[in-house]
Amino acid sequence: MEFNEIQTLIDQYLAKTLSLEERDRFERLLQQDEDVKKQYEDTLNMVDGIRYSESKKLLKKLQKLESEKPYVSQDTPSSARVIPLMKSGIAAAAVVALGILAYTFLMPKSIDFDSMYAQNYSPEPSEIVQRTVEDQEQLAQIKAVFSNHDSKQVYNAFYAFHNKKYKDAVNLFSNLISKENHPMFVFFLGQSHMGNQSYEAAQKTFDQYLSSGDVTYQESSIWYKGLILLKQKKEDELKKLWKDFVKKTCTNCIKAKEILNSLV
């Protein structure tokens, strides 16, 4: 059987559009023909892969929404809610109508750099502090990696970054760098500046990291530098920076390629 013929049968079987007789015949074929079986399994994996990918995208989107809103209290009175609930159909209709109007008339028709930035920016987590509680095991690990530093100070810097307290993280990483110009500190200082929306300082810090010769965060630094240029609407500089980057196969490189393609 030809590939296309088998695929049609598989799709019909999955969509449950085969008659009972056809279904029985296909199930027998599945047991007898190795090629059909392989193509069927590949299709199931592909469908799961698509669901996996879409689920991850959606979850990421929701997590981003969550990170942009203050913590919810279960005791908050309804009048003090962050997003007041719609009390009437008229109000809801008005909001939808305003939304449509705003979308139609106020949104720029050209490239929305801010939105592209927001969709693509998410901080790269550190491997140093992954949990939100301090414990002796983590401090011991920090001590082993950064023997020249007070483990508690290193922990505090990564802890602040991990908890999105970027202003604190900038100060703490700057203090650490004043003692030792460790590339990891420099990279996370760059990220902290970025989280703090100090884009020029972030750019300079990523440049500092890239000139250090360390390669651990090289691709990430190029990615973030590019995102800053995107935010600043510096299209030509961005294209120049990512010219070679998009030829690589890393996840961010693929995303970068998509961004550049959408700028054309």
Add this chain to the structure above:
Amino acid sequence: MSSEQELLILLQQGNQQAFNETYYRFREEFVSWSGKQYSISNEDALDLYQACFMIFFQNLSKNNFEMRSTIKTYLFGIGKNKIRELKRVQYKQIKNKVLFLSDYKDVVIEDWGEKEDLLQLMERGLQMIDEKCRSLLTRYYYQGQSMEEIASDMEYKNSATTKNMKYKCVQKLRKLIAPVQ
């Protein structure tokens, strides 16, 4: 047409503003309700709300889906089912699980465990094929669009051309991941 129906249409069209608005609209009430009714902490309630919203949105994105209640009833209905389910298992693990949720009544959280490597490989493969192929396969296998609808949305000549294109895309993806598997 009620405002809620308009909102649903905007959501189905992928309108980001409608998405954000809907997500935030029921968030606090959901957290408050699950805390008071089921003694669920804020943190877990927010995870739970995200999971419920994912189910709602994924179902809404499906081609043959028909909304038969208000968004709030739907979301809170899923919430009730999930709370019952999560009371049986440790709902703290929710963040590490993928939600393969096909049906409102058949709410399951599937642990991707052993299969995760393969799914990540598929995901990378999907990222590497061109946008048109990715969109076509997602529309057909995830959103359940027909060949005719895809042909119309993606401006292919007809459903036969779209079908041929789909074969090519499936083969492309298989070739990409075949040497690694």
